[in-house]
């Protein structure tokens with residue numbers, strides 16, 4: 001990234017997740033000063049993996065972090081859809097080196113803790129003291145020339161711009177748009193990682209695999225450190241009330257096994273051999289019409305929380321971060337508003353695609369299973385095994401580092 005015309009500007013970034021850290025690094029690369037203000041006393045991530053698609057890796061490469069990430073990540077050879085019970089492959093698209101050739105960046109699987117640490121180490125190396133922990137923010141105040149983050153302890157911190165990267169329950173989004181309640185999507189997700197050594201012959205294929213089922217699906221993939229990752233999504237009435245949105249924590253192995261009773265041994269072994277069984281209620285929010293208010297802007301889940309069924313939530317936070325840093329460095333702050341709002345069209349389309357995947361991955365009964373699987377098989381045959389890759393071109397080909405789009 002070239003140097004900025006506004007070297008002394010200071011950004012307050014609320015939230016030290018993937019979006020907040022990435023945003024800090026993108027702004028530092030443009031010569032900004034940054035202060036990340038995080039509510040948690042320590043930076044930690046759930047023990048789970050994450051898929052990073054080429055559109056996200058392009059930004060990591062632009063930040064000079066591509067090699068560090070590739071060194072600890074796993075490169076899947078294919079993207080597959082399988083029947084959850086028989087395990088039969090319904091559709092398969094090559095990934096591996098094809099992704100690099102097609103999109104100029106690989107598709108990678110990485111442990112979340114490793115990704116966070118790579119981002120945090122880069123931030124600390126470039127700006128020691130930029131990360132501020134244990135500081136919950138309750139809102140902001142602004143005037144014509146500056147903006148202040150208001151902390152729960154009564155303190156105020158001033159800057160030139162404030163970026164709300166504070167996730168699905170964002171207080172910054174609530175102040176910009178008015179109270180917006182996340183909606184329970186009717187799905188819970190089981191999340192676990194398991195050492196491959198425990199799995200014997202039930203090691204998942206070296207692919208990004210979706211296992212389709214009735215009212216549920218599973219996703220399996222390998223991480224770069226001898227671990228397999230499992231996400232199991234189950235339609236469920238729980239939780240009964242939206243007040244339970246804080247709910248996520250440990251479930252039991254028995255409950256997870258019951259959810260996937262009769263499924264392929266690769267799926268059930270992952271559940272059986274895992275030490276911890278994280279259970280999450282999946283929330284999302286309808287697309288917001290507004291992401292800014294003067295000197296306050298939002299990005300990542302704060303702006304466009306979505307179902308994880310297209311593995312793009314973090315990728316969108318990463319794209320947002322790069323674009324926002326470019327715009328803030330090339331324009332006066334007020335001029336950024338309308339340009340940045342163009343992102344809403346792309347993220348809303350991806351939110352819709354994630355919802356559509358739920359309908360694709362889950363069948364209601366035997367007839368809908370046969371109908372869906374047959375049409376996927378035909379698409380796979382006709383396209384010569386590239387149907388799912390072609391269908392995702394509009395997501396993966398979008399390189400925000402090449403041009404503002």
Ligand SMILES: Cc1cc2nc3c(=O)[nH]c(=O)nc-3n(C[C@H](O)[C@H](O)[C@H](O)COP(=O)(O)OP(=O)(O)OC[C@H]3O[C@@H](n4cnc5c(N)ncnc54)[C@H](O)[C@@H]3O)c2cc1C
Nearest residue numbers: 015017018019039051137166167300301308311313314315
């Ligand atoms: C099961 C599952 C699987 C997923 N898989 C993928 C995948 O494979 N690929 C992908 O791209 N995405 C995936 N996602 C989505 C991805 O995890 C999120 O989109 C991403 O983590 C959002 O990052 P963020 O930084 O915007 O928000 P968050 O990660 O929620 O971070 C927000 C941060 O802000 C802090 N914070 C909140 N409120 C305050 C406050 N008031 N004051 C100060 N700090 C505050 C929080 O403590 C947190 O650190 C998945 C999600 C789920 C649930």
